[in-house]
Amino acid sequence: MRIISYKLTEERNQLAALTDNDQLYPLPFTSFLEFMNHVENRDQSYLTAVNEMIADSLPIEARLEELDLQLPVRSYEVWACGVTYLKSRDARNLEAKVTTNSYYDKVYDAKRPELFLKSTERRTVGPNDPVFIRSDSNWQIPEPELGLVLNKTGKIIGYVIGNDMSSRDIEGENPLYLPQAKVWKHSCSIGPAIRLAETVANPYDFDITCRIFRNDQLIFEGSANTSQLKRRYEELVSYLMKDNETFDGTVLLTGTCVIPPDEFTLQEGDQIEIEIPEIGVLSNPVRQLAAVKN
Structure with missing residues (x-):
């Protein structure tokens, strides 16, 4: 399981999960740091958190190479x-x-x-x-x-x-x-x-x-x-x-x-x-x- 960030609009990035069969699922965060804060506060594994979030979701229709990829994590x-x-x-x-x-x-x-x-x-x-x-x-x-x-x-x-x-x-x-x-x-x-x-x-x-x-x-x-x-x-x-x-x-x-x-x-x-x-x-x-x- 991989996590990416891509530009959704000029003002907003979107975090997404990329499965090993290349399916993309949106995650309810604009940054990896938001995602980290969510998981760390709940004391659960990152993979468990992702699987729960995408369980009832439909994959994004766009292919990975069509997305405007951004920094996956904006590290201080x-x-x-x-x-x-x-x-x-x-x-x-x-x-x-x-x-x-x-x-x-x-x-x-x-x-x-x-x-x-x-x-x-x-x-x-x-x-x-x-x-x-x-x-x-x-x-x-x-x-x-x-x-x-x-x-x-x-x-x-x-x-x-x-x-x-x-x-x-x-x-x-x-x-x-x-x-x-x-x-x-x-x-x-x-x-x-x-x-x-x-x-x-x-x-x-x-x-x-x-x-x-x-x-x-x-x-x-x-x-x-x-x-x-x-x-x-x-x-x-x-x-x-x-x-x-x-x-x-x-x-x-x-x-x-x-x-x-x-x-x-x-x-x-x-x-x-x-x-x-x-x-x-x-x-x-x-x-x-x-x-x-x-």
């Missing part, structure tokens, strides 16, 4: 984890031009994971919205990741696809530049749906595929599996929660293991697709931030 904050996959560690070392005993080697093996604030609600975009590339970077890539949708106590409510856009040259120049390498306008996308955690048999067996198109031609495709993740989700969440205030709908991105070749950088007009079959396809065009009017 999106956090991210770094160097949780071996391939990510190696890529960070290459950026920083180090070979042994680097900070990235140390954090990969350390007890404490790397966590950082990736985005806020106003910086995060949804399906089909443009992601921006920085004007002061010459080496930029998408980072396809599995995201955990949390309630305020740190419980994993669902799973979502995330794109943790990254400026490799900025971070490689100095690890203290990480915030600038990771956070700017439209530097994070989330979507297209939230897969309820109760409906996932093994969250360490998600296939993640990233495709990048340029002039309608496929120029990169890479895949990996969340079984390659070094740390457990609960471990990452526990460090996010330490002495920290979190909110219903917080998203925690769990790190990337799909990285384009070292000579690759995104360009204006590229199209990024990130697919996790159990969740869907998150698609975003690429725009040059300097060319976009605010």
